[in-house]
Amino acid sequence: MRQAAVANEITELVRTAGLRPTRQRLSLAGLLFSGGGRHITAEQLHAESLGEGFSVSLATVYNTLHQFTTAGLLRELVVDSGRSYFDTNVSRHHHLFFEDSGELRDVSDNSVVIGDLPALPEGASISRIDIIIRVKNGGSSG
Amino acid sequence: MRQAAVANEITELVRTAGLRPTRQRLSLAGLLFSGGGRHITAEQLHAESLGEGFSVSLATVYNTLHQFTTAGLLRELVVDSGRSYFDTNVSRHHHLFFEDSGELRDVSDNSVVIGDLPALPEGASISRIDIIIRVKNGGSSG
């Protein structure tokens, strides 16, 4: 009954995003949203899915990640040119990026104060502020 | 005499970086460092160089940008996954990124205050803090 309840929540999540609850989307959503917050790349998620026995094509992983992002379930992070990370935590927060391992860790929004910014051009507006604290030489423990 | 003086400064800059002042490196350094601060991609610099009549291969543009970055003359920015920008301003500062046009504009370091960060693991240290203010719907004027 526990497992069924979780499955229903996931199904509901996908439905609410306006997407059909296909086997692939449910598997991926399960991997993404069943634990705590995650920061993951498309290739990582693909490998993890296959590892768990959920066969999905890489194209579908990309499609799904983008659909979830558009639906507001994920946020796309730019920390490394040439690789996109997706964050299951869509609330306002920032990141520690461990350059050696590629690991990302959340940083509370409270840790940062943005002072006076330059005036924006007519009609322009801030869509997001990304703060990335790049850390070198640190492992993933601690 | 003016032009010669500038050429000498550029030659000196390249030499100081520990690099031979080849025709290609001098042309590229001229384009990069003769005006004010610049934010530019490899392909943009390549096109600009050819446009000015300085023929260079794209491979050399990449090589040179990386060498200049290693030498501390440039800083590599990650604002767009799938494209690297290089910044001729290597002092501590942040960026406004106009998502529509791809333009980058500097933001003074004073505009931002970072509060208490989470403790870093043993031996880890901050290599850099990148702040990107993403702006949508704004032109490049004003």
Place this chain on the structure above:
DNA sequence: GAATAAATTTAGAACGATTCTAATAAAACT
């Protein structure tokens, strides 16, 4: 619960940015 319509998945091709390779050319040194 077939038939139909609409959306999804997929393998593989295509893409764009970047890096690599191995051959040529230029620069520095003797």
Place this chain on the structure above:
DNA sequence: AGTTTTATTAGAATCGTTCTAAATTTATTC
């Protein structure tokens, strides 16, 4: 000048990502 070292280059290769068009699945209609 001759020799050694370093740099440049064209083109191939790589990598992450997107596209294509066909096959499958899901939802809707009878």
